[in-house]
Amino acid sequence: MDQSLLEQIRQSNNIVEVIGSYIPLKRSGSNYKGVCPFHSDTHPSLMVSEPKQIFKCFACGKAGNVITFVQDYEKVSFMEAVKQLAARVGIAVEEKPQTKIARSKRELQVAVYNLAKDYYKDNLQNYQEAKDYLLSRHVNNEAIDLLEIGYALNSFGGLKNHLLKMSINPQIMEESGLFGNNNQGMFDLFRERLMFPIHSITGDVVAFGGRIMNPDQPGGKYINSPTTDIYTKGKELYGLHRTRYEINKRDFAIVCEGYMDFLRLYSEGFVNTVATLGTSLTEEQISLLSRYTKNVYMLYDGDIAGRKAALRAGLLLIQKGLYPKLVILDEEDDPDSFLLEKGSQLLQEKFASATGLISFLFEDTSIQLTERDKIEQLVQTGRMMTDDISRELFLKEVAEVFKISESALRKRPATKTQSMSTPEKEQLLHSFWEERMLLCMVLQDKRVFMDVTGILTADYFLNPVYKEIYDFMIQHMTVDSSLQPAGLLDLTENENLRSMITELMLTDVTQMNLENILKDVKLRKYQQELKQIDQMIIKDHENRELSRQKSEILKKISILSKKVVGKTLT
Numbered sequence: 001m002d003q004s005l006l007e008q009i010r011q012s013n014n015i016v017e018v019i020g021s022y023i024p025l026k027r028s029g030s031n032y033k034g035v036c037p038f039h040s041d042t043h044p045s046l047m048v049s050e051p052k053q054i055f056k057c058f059a060c061g062k063a064g065n066v067i068t069f070v071q072d073y074e075k076v077s078f079m080e081a082v083k084q085l086a087a088r089v090g091i092a093v094e095e096k097p098q099t100k101i102a103r104s105k106r107e108l109q110v111a112v113y114n115l116a117k118d119y120y121k122d123n124l125q126n127y128q129e130a131k132d133y134l135l136s137r138h139v140n141n142e143a144i145d146l147l148e149i150g151y152a153l154n155s156f157g158g159l160k161n162h163l164l165k166m167s168i169n170p171q172i173m174e175e176s177g178l179f180g181n182n183n184q185g186m187f188d189l190f191r192e193r194l195m196f197p198i199h200s201i202t203g204d205v206v207a208f209g210g211r212i213m214n215p216d217q218p219g220g221k222y223i224n225s226p227t228t229d230i231y232t233k234g235k236e237l238y239g240l241h242r243t244r245y246e247i248n249k250r251d252f253a254i255v256c257e258g259y260m261d262f263l264r265l266y267s268e269g270f271v272n273t274v275a276t277l278g279t280s281l282t283e284e285q286i287s288l289l290s291r292y293t294k295n296v297y298m299l300y301d302g303d304i305a306g307r308k309a310a311l312r313a314g315l316l317l318i319q320k321g322l323y324p325k326l327v328i329l330d331e332e333d334d335p336d337s338f339l340l341e342k343g344s345q346l347l348q349e350k351f352a353s354a355t356g357l358i359s360f361l362f363e364d365t366s367i368q369l370t371e372r373d374k375i376e377q378l379v380q381t382g383r384m385m386t387d388d389i390s391r392e393l394f395l396k397e398v399a400e401v402f403k404i405s406e407s408a409l410r411k412r413p414a415t416k417t418q419s420m421s422t423p424e425k426e427q428l429l430h431s432f433w434e435e436r437m438l439l440c441m442v443l444q445d446k447r448v449f450m451d452v453t454g455i456l457t458a459d460y461f462l463n464p465v466y467k468e469i470y471d472f473m474i475q476h477m478t479v480d481s482s483l484q485p486a487g488l489l490d491l492t493e494n495e496n497l498r499s500m501i502t503e504l505m506l507t508d509v510t511q512m513n514l515e516n517i518l519k520d521v522k523l524r525k526y527q528q529e530l531k532q533i534d535q536m537i538i539k540d541h542e543n544r545e546l547s548r549q550k551s552e553i554l555k556k557i558s559i560l561s562k563k564v565v566g567k568t569l570t
Contacts, residue, residue: 003483005093006067009082010487012089015053015066019046022073031506037073037291038062039321042387049506052444053486056502059321059386061495063502065486075201075288078490105172109230112168112176113197113205119162120150120195120208127151130194133213137260138340143267146242147196152210154192177207177228190223196259198225198277199241201288207231209238209259209277222258222278234282237289238262238275244292246272252295255281255313257306261299261335268344281313286320294322297354302329302338308367314357315377318394319384325354331366358394362401375402379409432463434520439466440507441514442473443485448514449477455518460525469501519560526557 016032019025025032025048036046036057045059056063062072071081086093124130124144130151134144143149152159163173170186173179179186193210200206207225227233239262240247247253254273256262262275276285289296296317300306307328314324327350329338339347355363361374369377378398385391399406442449453474461467476491477483485505489498533550540546 003487005091006082006490007484007487009086009089009091009093010053010066011484012091013066013085014050015055015069016048016050018066018085018088019048019055019069022069036060036062038287039290039386042321042390045387047506052505054489054502054505056499056506061386061499063489063495063499065489068489068498073291106230108169108172109176109228110204110206112163112172112178113207113230115163115166115168116159116176116178116208117148117150117195117197117205119159120152120197121148122150123153123158124149124151124194127153130213133194137336138267139263140267143263147239147263147266148205149263150195150197152188152190152193152195156187156191159188159190160186175228177226177231192217193223196238198231198236198238200230200236201241201244203241204230206236211259224278233277234279235284235288236277237285238277239266240274240288242266243272243274247274247289248292251293252297253289253293254297254299255289256299256335257301257309258334258336264336264339265299268339268347270344270347276313280309281316283316283320286317286322290320290322296322296324297327297351298324299327299329299335301334302331304331304366306334307364311357311361311367314360315381318357318381321385321387321390324357326357326360327351327354328360356397358397358401371402375404375409382409432461432466432524434517434524435461435463435466436504437507437509437512438514438517438521439469440504440509441512441517442470443488443501443505444509446477446485449473449485452514452518456521460521462524462528465500469497469504472497523557523560526553526560529553530557 016025019034020032023034023037023046025034026044028047030049030051032048032050033044034046034048035041035044036059038057039060039062041057041059046055046057046062048055054063054065055069064072067078067081067085070076070084071078074081074084076084083093134149139149160173160179164170174181174186178189180189181187190208190210192214193212196209196211197205198207198209207228207230209225210223212219212221224233225231238259243253243266250272252272254265254270256265256273256275258275258278262273265273274289298310298314300310300313307326310326314326317324329335329350333341335347358378361369361378375398379395382391382395382398385394395406395409398404399409438452442452456470458467458471458474461470472492473488476488477485488501492498530550530553533546533553537543537546537550
């Protein structure tokens with residue numbers, strides 16, 4: 001898309017108005033604040049700058065401009081977000097041919113999955129054995145229709161031939177993830193299985209899960225669609241497109257593992273349920289869920305494997321600022337069998353007596369962790385929490401439940417990865433103060449940027465993070481004169497880079513003196529060069545060229561130092 005049109009769309013959509021249409025915002029000085037929708041925010045951590053047209057959450061680090069906000073909140077592509085914002089202000093967007101092709105390809109893939117869904121649904125209606133199986137599992141017709149359950153025939157070419165009759169391009173079929181390939185050509189990947197459509201949050205069918213009916217059937221109990229252009233494993237939650245409104249209304253979600261567990265829970269009135277699609281709960285799934293609630297009940301199988309999985313998921317939920325509780329079933333039960341044999345009333349009682357993760361770990365003997373191991377897992381989880389107050393309260397509860405002093409918990413050594421990441425990263429970002437301030441100034445005023453880039457190259461930045469940002473700006477802003485600093489955030493998918501740029505743009509520079517900061521950056525660069533040359537001279541003291549270079553650098557340092565001193569004295 002033409003950059004000038006992109007700038008027009010961005011500037012026509014006031015970021016405060018757009019974000020304010022999703023979440024409540026309150027004025028705070030010259031900015032606005034709100035509860036961040038990208039994590040479980042305990043207090044307003046999202047700052048929105050109207051003058052700079054950017055936002056940043058100072059708890060989870062999410063940052064960007066009006067386009068990236070809509071993209072991340074709506075879970076749509078960059079172009080889809082641009083089109084939404086363009087339509088909002090009445091700007092026509094004409095797609096380039098290659099964009100139309102890419103969009104058409106996605107639409108074709110979605111169309112293929114919708115055709116496959118209808119094909120599998122028709123099969124179920126015409127295949128009595130599959131209907132009898134569902135009846136034996138006490139799955140009613142209402143649930144079958146609502147969740148669009150189908151059946152894949154025991155045929156290598158059933159779906160393939162059906163789609164070919166519908167004039168679907170074989171290339172699109174091959175890329176859909178619904179077919180395998182061998183020396184005899186393309187064949188149906190799903191055969192003789194109940195088919196559960198997996199929907200995106202917007203309701204499109206983007207994948208399938210296939211479940212066997214006969215335990216003697218070859219292959220795994222479940223087969224799921226592979227990653228495709230429209231589906232990435234671990235990024236969707238089964239059933240969320242149906243249950244998100246109930247989750248939001250009731251302010252808690254029930255998380256189970258399997259399709260049949262979800263189906264049973266939903267049929268029994270637990271309509272605020274989601275399933276993890278047979279994978280461990282992921283950060284992407286937690287982020288998706290946290291838009292609707294902070295409170296999560298983990299309802300996994302009652303065996304040791306299920307309890308361990310629930311524990312892992314619970315620890316991750318806590319790290320991400322959510323509040324999990326564990327619903328513990330007997331070892332022989334799963335949610336499906338429990339409801340069939342014991343009923344919904346007893347399960348309601350289980351929810352009422354659900355325990356927090358700290359208490360569960362303290363009392364549990366089934367997963368065979370020592371008390372030291374339990375404390376270690378909890379302390380490391382606490383260290384990964386981004387909200388300071390939540391971390392303090394969490395560690396305090398750990399100390400109280402395990403009857404150990406808080407000071408002992410805080411003295412526990414961090415894991416290797418933590419000790420290498422957090423302190424060193426903080427030290428790196430706050431070193432080279434003058435480089436940081438210079439970046440703040442060039443990011444907030446394009447005229448300053450143009451002046452500075454005529455004087456300094458990226459090599460003047462000794463901090464590798466700041467050097468990367470400055471180089472990134474040079475690559476884009478010197479090429480496109482219409483690009484504003486906020487537009488830089490469209491040009492990277494690197495969340496850390498985007499967050500860092502936004503933080504620099506929000507820093508107050510009113511008391512900063514550009515001339516002095518430029519001198520400081522140059523001085524530090526020359527001093528580093530001088531140190532390097534001195535080391536080289538020690539090894540080759542007769543090298544006249546090195547002596548000449550040293551003399552030149554000393555002159556530069558002397559001139560700059562005199563200017564600084566003169567400025568200070570006057």
